[in-house]
Amino acid sequence: MVNALVLAGSPNDGPLKDCSPARYEALISIGGKTMVEYVLDALKATGKINRIVVVGPTEELKKLLPGDITVVTAGRDLMGNLLEGLKYLPGAQRVLMATCDIPMITTQAIDNFLDLCSNREADLYYPVIPRREVEKNYPLTRRTYVSFKEGQYTGGNLFLFNPAVVEGCMRQGQRLVDARKSPLRLGCMLGLTFLLKFLLHRVTLKEAEAHASGLLGVKGAVVISNYPEVGVDVDKPSDLELVMEKLGI
Template identity: 40%
Template sequence: MEAIVLGGGEEAWARKYGVRSKALVPYRGRPMAEWVLSALQEAGLSAIYVGENPGLAPSPRLTLPDTGSLLGNLEAALGHAEGRVLVATADIPHLSPEAVRFVLEKAPEAALVYPIVPKGAVEARFPHTRRTYARLREGVFTGGNLLLLHKELFFQALPLAQRVVALRKKPWALARLIGWDILLKLLLGRLTLPELEARAKRILGVEARALITPYPEVGVDVDREEDLVS
């Protein structure tokens, strides 16, 4: 299995460090992307990197230019990968090989597997970080920054994924797509993981599963400069 590391995009605050992408902002003496590449390599994965590469180490197998969009970058990278792929963002410098191995070993068979992390695990290790959480019947979780997917089935779901991204700033239209019944249950904390997975499958047309992950580093990224001290 290979990994795809998404290091594109530009952040205004990253310019303070002489770079455009936050993936290249230094964290403990190394660009953030290098911590991610190291964790993936130690877990036994080679990587395809999308974004500016000024000589990152360990070196990815392949570097591709930033297309200007998240889905565009993912689609371009998948063109050079086969079968099941682990996708990671480049702004998770806390990522450990143990967390990567857990996801690979525990992931259920599905076209798309999305790790989620319990709030308690995040707050125990990163008490000062700010995350967005969702309350489900099984607990309170934040979304991870890893994604396990099958290449062929991703392309089957791509048109819908593009539609979801296009609607991200139109909450009412996005709500209609997801379904008011699901949103109401989510707001009330009554939504279960099987219900959420079933709706994702209905929307995307492929099997989608969540993976409860005890490693908080999977769910903590660097969105702002102040996150560098976490």
């Protein structure tokens, strides 16, 4: 069993603000249910989650969510929200972190990710999804892909990690998170040699895993998930339209 932490504190002040009057992206309604509720329903349906903590607008979330879910006030940025949430999960050995903007996530996708992680020993597990799997199931979606020697992949929105290593890699972790949708920025952070190989599409997933682990000072593991729902998030109007179409709304 692992504990889950859902980040739901992003204000709705970006591209989605014209699609919904909700003050926070987590509270954008899709077919009468908010985005964060879709994520929580998938988490609760697994048999592998113990406690769930949601970091976001406490007033709205406490009215919306059942009492067995702990709601925590959001901080100023992603890493700050992560630390706030972990305060309510003392002693946790492993925490599954999810963003609130993946309403297509399924229990099967979550279970599969956790099963894949259980096959390796690491401090941080990060999923990547092959481009072919995304486009096979969501041909109209536009995602950021990174080219590796094995093929093209997009990053996921689930993370499994050991809370004990978080504070030690906070600064670099925030930089990696900020650069996750810019392949060139990611390459630059990992050094010139790596960048040159990256530009030639000669970097393997194993090499990327090793470089990221060294940068963060932790043992990281790249996990290949064939569930595109792990990586199909909603951050622009076309994403919202796609989700509504898939859900028949």
